[in-house]
Amino acid sequence: MKILVCVKQVINPYAKVFPDEENKIVRSNNARYSINPFDEIAVEEAVRLKEKYGFEVIIVGIGSLDIQESMRRALAIGADRGILVNTDVELCTLVVSKIIAKLAQEENINLIVMGKQSTDGDHSHTGQMVAGLLDWPQGTFVSELTIGDDYLKVVREVDNGLETLQLVMPAVITVDLRLNEPRYPSLPNIIKAKNKPLNKINFSDLNIPEHTGYEEIRYDSPLKREQGIILSGSEELVDKLNLSSMVVK
Amino acid sequence: MDLLINLEECYSNEDRMIQATVADFANKELSTGISDAFEKGYFPTKIIPEFANLGLFGISLPKPYGLELSKLAYGLICYELEKIDSAYRSFISVQNSLVMYPIHEFGNEKQRSIYLPKTSSGEWIGCFALTEPDHGSDPDNMETVAEKISGKWVINGSKAWITNAPIADFIICWAKTSIGIRGFLVNSATRGVIINEMKHKMSLRASVTGEIVFENVELAEDCILPGTEVGLVAALKCLTQARFGICFGAIGAAMDCFETALDYSKNRRQFDKPISSCQLIQADLVEMYQELTKSQLMNIQLAKNSNTKNWHIQVSLAKRNACRVALNVARSSRNILGANGIMLEYKIIRHLLNLETVFTYEGTDNIHTLIVGKYLTGDNAI
Numbered sequence: 001m002k003i004l005v006c007v008k009q010v011i012n013p014y015a016k017v018f019p020d021e022e023n024k025i026v027r028s029n030n031a032r033y034s035i036n037p038f039d040e041i042a043v044e045e046a047v048r049l050k051e052k053y054g055f056e057v058i059i060v061g062i063g064s065l066d067i068q069e070s071m072r073r074a075l076a077i078g079a080d081r082g083i084l085v086n087t088d089v090e091l092c093t094l095v096v097s098k099i100i101a102k103l104a105q106e107e108n109i110n111l112i113v114m115g116k117q118s119t120d121g122d123h124s125h126t127g128q129m130v131a132g133l134l135d136w137p138q139g140t141f142v143s144e145l146t147i148g149d150d151y152l153k154v155v156r157e158v159d160n161g162l163e164t165l166q167l168v169m170p171a172v173i174t175v176d177l178r179l180n181e182p183r184y185p186s187l188p189n190i191i192k193a194k195n196k197p198l199n200k201i202n203f204s205d206l207n208i209p210e211h212t213g214y215e216e217i218r219y220d221s222p223l224k225r226e227q228g229i230i231l232s233g234s235e236e237l238v239d240k241l242n243l244s245s246m247v248v249k
Numbered sequence: 250m251d252l253l254i255n256l257e258e259c260y261s262n263e264d265r266m267i268q269a270t271v272a273d274f275a276n277k278e279l280s281t282g283i284s285d286a287f288e289k290g291y292f293p294t295k296i297i298p299e300f301a302n303l304g305l306f307g308i309s310l311p312k313p314y315g316l317e318l319s320k321l322a323y324g325l326i327c328y329e330l331e332k333i334d335s336a337y338r339s340f341i342s343v344q345n346s347l348v349m350y351p352i353h354e355f356g357n358e359k360q361r362s363i364y365l366p367k368t369s370s371g372e373w374i375g376c377f378a379l380t381e382p383d384h385g386s387d388p389d390n391m392e393t394v395a396e397k398i399s400g401k402w403v404i405n406g407s408k409a410w411i412t413n414a415p416i417a418d419f420i421i422c423w424a425k426t427s428i429g430i431r432g433f434l435v436n437s438a439t440r441g442v443i444i445n446e447m448k449h450k451m452s453l454r455a456s457v458t459g460e461i462v463f464e465n466v467e468l469a470e471d472c473i474l475p476g477t478e479v480g481l482v483a484a485l486k487c488l489t490q491a492r493f494g495i496c497f498g499a500i501g502a503a504m505d506c507f508e509t510a511l512d513y514s515k516n517r518r519q520f521d522k523p524i525s526s527c528q529l530i531q532a533d534l535v536e537m538y539q540e541l542t543k544s545q546l547m548n549i550q551l552a553k554n555s556n557t558k559n560w561h562i563q564v565s566l567a568k569r570n571a572c573r574v575a576l577n578v579a580r581s582s583r584n585i586l587g588a589n590g591i592m593l594e595y596k597i598i599r600h601l602l603n604l605e606t607v608f609t610y611e612g613t614d615n616i617h618t619l620i621v622g623k624y625l626t627g628d629n630a631i
Binding site for chain 2: 072073188190
């Protein structure tokens with residue numbers, strides 16, 4: 001069996017970010033980038049399945065060559081090999097999903113595991129789109145996973161509690177925070193990861209159109225919050241609540 | 250904090266990954282409980298297997314005994330550990346630079362194959378016994394002696410200030426023989442070896458320190474480390490390795506003080522404004538940041554220079570610099586926190602007290618001054 005795990009590299013969540021002069025992209029000053037935390041959980045889960053059942057775990061990353069660092073981290077956790085789809089163009093979710101779907105078919109993948117969302121865009125689209133494109137069953141926001149002969153049992157975290165689904169493989173799952181606690185890659189494994197195969201292919205060779213009609217128009221910084229005020233008592237509070245259209249309409 | 254000068258550009262991808270992993274581990278596994286360990290005065294030994302799992306024993310030894318990581322990677326590991334507490338870095342320094350390094354460097358193949366797998370798995374913890382109660386800066390005049398009597402070595406003497414001694418399974422003991430100073434591998438349980446913990450230290454409280462008395466300790470002939478025939482120089486070579494780790498480590502402790510003070514100054518309001526908007530506070534913050542950045546650059550170059558001439562003198566200069574900078578930064582940070590600066594929960598006083606030890610051990614500030622002084626002038630003033 002083969003598991004495909006998707007890894008995205010995201011800006012450190014504590015970095016200060018701001019839009020560039022033309023409000024086209026988000027920038028930061030020398031901020032650190034690291035593996036999307038949800039993807040790390042996905043890698044850990046795939047590696048646990050590998051350790052238990054001997055599956056092959058393949059990492060896929062899409063973007064500039066810089067993402068090798070996050071992919072190497074996934075290999076250090078225990079994945080077997082990586083495929084880097086190289087492009088310097090910022091691709092939208094649908095294109096990313098098409099790439100993943102295409103690789104999954106080419107590699108005869110049985111299970112795709114990915115984070116439920118990335119902490120930069122917070123879209124939570126990709127898993128669902130990949131499942132749609134492949135016409136595979138999907139289990140999203142998974143916090144528990146067991147594997148049977150040809151099926152998969154997953155527990156999903158949904159708004160009103162937990163939902164249990166049984167999926168036929170091949171399938172797509174996206175993982176939630178509580179699924180597992182990723183291990184620290186040990187230093188010997190970090191060194192070993194350096195020699196694991198990481199195959200680079202060009203996005204342009206995949207013959208997938210770059211444009212989909214989806215366009216990001218602009219980015220803006222959040223509005224600055226006005227400073228709070230201390231009120232003298234309840235009377236003034238009621239007065240303010242009535243007057244301030246921001247609070248009570 | 251966003252980086253003004255991105256030092257990471259000097260690191261390889263592998264070094265960066267190793268640093269990130271150790272930082273992550275240190276923040277999650279080492280920072281909770283360190284205040285308690287410091288206050289009560291014990292080393293949290295339950296962390297030893299986790300250190301071993303991560304691969305922190307045998308960091309820079311060549312394969313097959315070690316991971317053969319770069320000098321810079323070793324330095325960055327020390328930086329991240331000491332950012333939490335000097336006790337952790339001291340523990341790692343001893344096991345790597347003062348125990349595994351000399352066994353690999355000066356031991357024969359049999360000694361290597363017995364000791365290195367056990368030390369790298371953390372099953373055996375070692376310690377390095379050079380300093381004596383009456384001989385700190387002048388180990389050459391040590392009083393511990395090893396005599397060869399009917400095919401056996403017999404050791405008599407006492408050692409003091411030995412990090413990890415109370416939890417050590419064996420000791421690398423340096424003793425005077427009729428032909429000069431030599432290193433010996435001594436099992437802690439050998440008859441005549443008495444180890445006492447040195448209590449009531451007001452610094453490095455989360456690290457255990459011991460005195461060791463050797464009373465007619467009989468050792469088999471093959472307990473001597475054959476490569477130590479060069480004498481005291483062998484012990485000093487180990488210290489150069491350990492001092493290199495201190496250069497990075499001390500700056501790690503200082504960086505934690507600085508980051509704490511910077512954060513505190515932005516949130517602490519006096520006279521209706523954050524104290525970070527006061528000129529005097531800004532002057533202190535900038536001074537600290539400047540000295541830390543300079544020290545980091547010096548350390549990175551030091552790591553790159555490890556195969557150059559007079560590296561041990563370069564290490565002396567950098568150890569002297571790092572400890573001075575770190576103490577000054579810790580004191581300035583303590584001052585920015587005002588009264589809160591003496592409270593254990595704010596970490597700075599713990600670092601500050603620890604750094605008093607780091608300033609002194611592995612060659613005092615004075616001794617490093619004279620090592621560099623001798624290099625510059627050609628005159629030995631020690």
